[in-house]
């Protein structure tokens with residue numbers, strides 16, 4: 001830690017050395033599959049979840065995880081996943097309860113940091129005010145409950161897309177936060193805006209004196225690096241302080257970067273492998289898109305073949321990306337567990353070195369929720385390759401029972417909030433609800449497009465007229481029977 005602080009101080013005096021140059025960007029078009037040499041089996045840890053976004057372990061081995069629809073849950077001896085926190089969040093494509101990190105001194109102070117989106121302001125009809133914002137708050141774990149919230153930072157622009165958000169403590173004891181461009185790409189380049197940045201805060205939310213832009217007039221002192229599009233993975237090498245980052249690109253161009261103090265990662269001026277003076281091109285660039293989520297550096301004992309590797313959860317890639325690492329060089333990208341788990345959002349290692357990962361099928365538009373989704377799965381060394389009870393990993397090509405067009409429309413556009421049959425999830429049961437804003441089929445269809453943004457239902461310009469009609473007919477039918 002001291003060593004790393006020393007290096008940061010040196011960099012603060014001069015311009016950061018460009019460790020990564022455009023010429024070194026490696027473009028990756030196809031991922032070969034890999035298998036683990038260690039015999040292993042999959043075990044289902046939890047199921048019927050709604051996008052478990054972050055997974056972590058308390059010192060006693062209890063699993064703590066966020067669920068995008070507004071929960072933090074504990075699972076382990078004495079904890080049965082009853083919510084430790086249930087918070088009203090603004091839910092959207094990529095919005096809700098997102099990042100989570102434990103305080104480096106969690107064992108003594110029991111602090112847990114979470115990031116979630118909310119509807120901004122008391123007066124949401126004020127057009128000048130941003131509707132959705134990301135807030136990072138510190139809670140204290142008391143028994144089974146997260147209590148005493150203290151907001152560390154708020155007002156980070158959020159949107160149904162591109163909202164980050166990963167929280168990670170560095171070996172320097174500071175909290176690092178990824179933010180998306182919130183669908184306003186130019187702001188990623190603006191130092192007076194918090195969109196499209198990696199932020200660095202003290203544990204109490206104050207701004208560290210050695211942040212790069214604290215003395216730049218007009219700049220937000222929280223900023224550590226900028227020019228990001230939608231970074232969702234952040235992993236430190238605690239020994240060297242090297243910070244690896246994964247980021248979603250536009251139409252492919254997904255990135256793996258090493259993040260350095262004050263550096264500009266180019267979005268939206270450059271993307272893919274493009275180069276520009278004063279901007280960093282990625283270390284690795286993936287086209288077509290693999291959609292990288294959380295990243296870790298594996299150093300567990302359970303799977304020696306993964307030691308020292310960078311591992312990244314893949315949403316579109318439906319597996320785990322494994323990269324060899326030699327200092328600041330990453331090579332030999334390949335894919336693990338591409339065997340029907342579907343979209344994978346987060347990966348972590350348990351105290352025993354087992355791999356835990358979570359699926360992300362309840363992502364409107366891209367996801368295809370199946371029975372029992374979403375899952376948390378762990379991978380355990382075992383000579384008996386038993387498949388965990390209840391679930392057989394499905395062949396990536398053979399889809400489960402096909403959905404009817406109506407079910408498909410609901411799964412794509414509504415299920416993440418209202419449940420697969422619209423009988424309620426994090427948003428109301430639409431079968432028994434007495435509608436407040438809907439008067440006839442036409443106003444119902446209009447509501448599907450325009451949403452109720454002030455009340456947590458985002459607009460959905462992607463829904464087709466056919467889909468609106470199918471859902472309206474379905475709702476009329478089930479509501480009449482009720």
Ligand code: HEC
Nearest residue numbers: 091092413414417427435436437438448455456457458471
């Ligand atoms: C991102 C979450 C989300 C998605 C996706 C979503 N909704 Fe909603 N919806 C909500 C929330 C939250 C409310 C409750 C607003 C309130 O009353 O406070 C709501 C309310 C409604 C209402 C009640 C309106 C009334 O008059 O009371 C209807 C009808 C509805 N949604 C239909 C749909 C349909 C159909 C879809 C899919 C095409 C959909 N919603 C997708 C979150 C969502």
